[in-house]
Amino acid sequence: MRKVFEKIYLGIILIFMYAPIVTLIILSFNSSKSRAKWGGFTLKWYTRLFSDQAVASALVNTLSIAVLATIFSTIIGTITCIAMIGLNSKLRSVIMGITNIPMINADIVTGISLMLLFRFLHIGSGFTTILLAHITFNIPFVMLSVMPRVKSLNFYVYEAALDLGATPLYAFRKTMLPDIMPGVVSGALMAFTMSLDDFIITYFTKGSGFETLSTLIYNEVKRGIQPEIYALSAIIFVVVLSLLMIIYRSPNNKTKEK
Amino acid sequence: MGKSLITLEHISKSYDGQLILDDLNLDIHENSFVTLLGPSGCGKTTTLRIIGGFEKPDQGRVVFDGQDITSLAPNKRQLNTVFQKYALFTHMSIEENIAFGLKIKNKPDSYIKDKIRYALKLVNLEGFEKRMPDSLSGGQQQRIAIARAIVNEPKVLLLDEPLGALDLKMRQDMQYELKRLKEELGITFIYVTHDQEEALTMSDHIVVMNQGYIQQEGSPETIYNEPENAFVADFIGDSNIIRATMIRDELVDILGTKFACVDKGFGENKPVDVVIRPEDVELVAPSEGTISGVVTDLTFKGVHYEMDVEACGYEWLVHSTRLSEVGTKVGIKVDPFNIQIMNVPVSEDEEAISETI
Amino acid sequence: MKLFKNAKSAFLMASPYLVWAVIFIVVPLAMVIYYGVTDTSGAFTFDNIARISESGYFKALCRSIALAFISTVICFLLAYPLGMILASMKLTRNTYLVTLFILPMWMNFLLRTLTWMTLLEGKGVINTVLEFLHLPTINIINTSGAIVLGMVYNFLPFMILPIYNSLSRIDDNVINAARDLGADSVQTFLRITLPLSVPGIISGITMVFIPALTTFAISTMLGGSKILLIGNIIEQQFTQVYDWHLGSGLSIVLMIFILLNMIIESISDKEGGIF
Structure with missing residues (x-):
């Protein structure tokens, strides 16, 4: 019962x-x-959607920003995680502390703070500013995913490889990288999803005249919902859902749950 | 030994279609130290959990002090459990952990305070009242788990592999500790382990289990010296287990040679299993032995030497304080009293048991 | 640990991110604080922060706190039993099911809010269904109720995940031990399960309360233009009024709330429970 x-x-x-x-x-x-x-x-809303110039350019913007932000944040995040091994605990906690700020702070505050910075530096708003902002909020997610892997690395294997005559770089590539890799992959997928999905921070850093899918939807919604938006939403839902399924099915997450 | 306190009658239990316990019957006497011994998956923990009330048997009854408690909730049973990996309440201090059961029963504060002091003294952890479980070592946590259980004055204490997570030295210390506790408290201990040494050291009564069946029960001496089947012989210590033929009463043919023995009643020319403990194999001069062979391997084990002797196509395991170098020709002699004859398994179930060895 | 020749090479490797973090995390935050405590002439002032006491802003703040609080409570009441059920289902089989409950967490909240606009509209899906069934229609779009609904819908997974995590981490034998020591199921829940899940509850509360407190999109979409939250006020200062000083000052007020929340969290975490 x-x-x-x-x-x-x-x-x-x-x-x-x-x-x-x-x-x-x-x-x-x-x-x-x-x-x-x-x-x-x-299917007319879908066909109408695909012939819509504004949607097409927003889609291109969203995807290119997501791809670039993912690449940069994954590289920087992973390198930093590896570097953390060699840092003293004080510096390590400083870095982790700063990294936590964007995760804890409200998105609206992160958004306006970056907007103030870009205005102050006179960085042309649009593509560049959004990309910089996305890399910034993605790095913590990459590090969150890579850090546990780095922490559980077995250094004896690395030393064994050195002992057997491998160069440090070769030993790193053959012993440590494979162990970290699942974390890097799921971190990258996470970054891509977050970037694709972000609205608030994009909204404040985009400036006028430049739209991503999220901001486009927000503007449309304020004007009144057109069925094309449903078609667009449906596509985004399916894409994001499939991405998430891949992340949650990846072996990295399964071992974490154990 | 006192009167029967807990009786398990025809207990069966399966998980996901897999039979864990099959028609198990067991009597546990008052004031005894009973050990359920067996490899993992033999059903020993399930048996304990059924006694504790954490599992309900599919069939059968659990009788406690004359009362059927089969479907009684665990919190209503007059017994307490010491769990694997301690299961302390990490958000409570040691004091609160120990007081937990007494507070539930609304005992007065002064009584609880006395009990905590008494229990901590009993487990040699005086002054630990205010500490948190996380700050204690494994051995200390184990003692707290015991203290937490015994303050409730259970008639029976159930212990589920309580020493499994401790290192060797600590384990040995705790074995004596538990034995002492049992004497001081004068209650029944039901102890689950897969460690035969633990079982032999502490128990009054050992129940050897495998694949959901009780293989043999008896005193440690009986279990060790007179194993009833090959599984028990193999599980309890090292053994030479040899397929042989019982020629007639008190005479057995082992590997083509006749040995005198003391067992009777196995019939004539019947196949049997023979168990000979390694320390019961005597190495003598080749001419003096019943059979002769060659030492093929030698290992120093501290208190004795362990040797492999190839004789009559069987590799005999021998423990002796006297060393014979590898390659030495030796004779093998066995005192008739030390040859243990066992029936060869006949039923399917028993066959299954011998196959797992 | 001979991965690095010395601490310097590790530092060198970490430095790109360190520089990045200073420029894009620390400096921008400092700028918010700077703008928040200066006026247009650059003179130091607390006016921007103090203006939170003006009735319009103060009302918006109180409304934000109230709605965020109600949403958090509802999320907790929905998520806790759910977490218990999921945790009791035991490993292997349920990972897929758990994933199903937390997946929406990572999906665009704009779209999730959009769905409720569609459902709740005067001539929306829900009312159409109600009309079809000859039931009275509901009119909650552009009310506080709709905003709360939107918040609960958006943030529920953020409550489910940490609560489920903390509950599933409780060793079965700890529960069994409490039962064994005489506690009935209610006592076991109140004295063992609930206190042991407090860290999960707290992080769930934080993960719901902060975004609910600071949102502006949910209130814009489901509250019409009538119901302003503190997030809307701040957003307007930056996108319509262009008073960065006031916007920053009000942001500082928000950050104080976030900070308070974190302090409470770390205190109750250290003490291992607030119950």
Whole structure:
């Protein structure tokens, strides 16, 4: 009996979480513009979406920023994590402390603080500023994912490789990198998702006339929702959901859960 | 030994279609130190959990002091458990941990205070009241777990591999400690372990289990000297277990040579298993032995030498304080009293048991 | 530990990020504080911070705190039983299920909020269904209730994950030990399970309360333009009014709340529980 109640409870929460998303995806195939009527199945919102110039450029902006931010933040984050091994604990805690700031602070404050910086430095707003901002808030996520791997490294294996005549770089590549790699991969995926997904920080650092998908949606929504937005949302949901599935299925996370 | 305190009647239990316990029957006497001994997965922990009330058997009854307690909740049972890996409450001080059961029973504060002091003294950790469990070593945490259980004055203390996480030295110390505690408290201990040495050292009564069955129960001496089947012989200490033929009463054919023995009643020309402990194999001059062979391996073990002797196509394990170099020709002699004859498994279940060896 | 020849080479390797972090994390934060305590002429002043007491701003702050608080409580009440159920289902089988509950955490909250706009609208999906069933329609879009709903929907996974984590980390035998020592299931819950899950509860509260307190998009989308939260006020200072000093001053007020929250968190963490 208790089991039945538990299952019902889980079911209700799941419905609460996913029913709205499903509704929205269904609406994206609704040929009627009204949200109250089902006018038949259509793909016209999708075709209209793909022929929309503003959406196309926002998509390109979003993807290129996400890809570049992921690459830079993954490289910087991973190198820093490895460097942490050789640092004294004081410096290490300083770095971790600073890294924690963007994770703890409210996004709105991070956003406006970066906006003030970019205005002050007269860095042209748009692509560059958003990219810098995204790299900044992505690095902590990469480090969060790589750090446990670095901490659990077995240095004896590295020393054994040196002992067997390997050069330090070769030994690092063959012994440590494979151990860190799963953390790097899931960190990169995480960074990509965060970047793709960010709205608040992008909103404050974008300046005018430059849009990513998130800011485009926000502007559209304030004007009144068009069915194209449902189509766009549906696509983003599916893409982000698949990315997340990959992250959570990666072996790195499975071992973490154990 | 006192009267029967706990009786398990026809207990069966399976998980996900896998039979863990099959028609288990067991009597546990008052004031005894009973050890359930067996390899992992033999059902010993499940048996303990059924007694403690954390599992319900699929079939059978648990009788405690004449009362059926099969479906009684654990918090209503007059017994307490010392868990694997201690299971201390990490958010409470040592004092609060020990007081937990007494506070639940609404005992007066002064009584609780006395009890805590008494329990800590009993486990040699006086003055630890205010410490947190995390700040204690494994051995100390183990003692607190015991103290926490015994302040409730249970009639029976269940111990689930309590020494498993400790290092060797600590384990040996705790074995004596537990024995002393048992004497001082005068209650029944039911102890689960896979360590035969622990079982032999502490118990009054050992129950050897494998694959959900009780293989043999008895005093440590009986279990060690007169194992009833090959599994018990193999699990308790090192043994030479040899397939042989019982020619008639008190005469057995081992590897083609006749040995005198003391066992009777196995019939004539019947296949049997023979168990000879390594320390019972005497190495003598080749001419004086019942059979002869060659020493093939020698290891110094501290108190004795361990030797392998190849004789009649079998590698005999021999423990002796006198050394014979590798390559020496030796004779092998066994006192008739030290030849233990066992029935060869006949039923399917027993077959399964011997296959796991 | 001979990965680095000396501490210097490790420092050299960490320095790019260190420089980056100073420029893009420390300096911007310092700028917010600088703008917050100066006026347009650059003179030092506490006015920007003090203006939080003006009735419009103060009301927005109080409303933000109230709505964030209510949302946090609702999230907790929904998430705790859920966490217990998930934790009791035991490893292997449930990892997939747990993932399902926390996945929305990483999905764009703008879109998640958008779905509720669609559902709650006057002629939205919910009312259409209600009308079809001849039930009275609801009109909660552009109310505080809609904002709370949006917050709960958006931030619930942030409460579920830490609570589930802390509950699933409790050793079964600790629960068994409490039962063994005579505690019934209620006593076991109150004295063992709940206190041991406090770290998870606290981090869940933080992860819901802070974003709920500082949001502006949820209130814009579900509250119309009528209900302003402190996040909206700050946003307007930067995107419409262009009073960076006031915006920064109000941000400092927000940061004080975040800081307070962190202090409470670290204290209760050290003491191993507040119950």
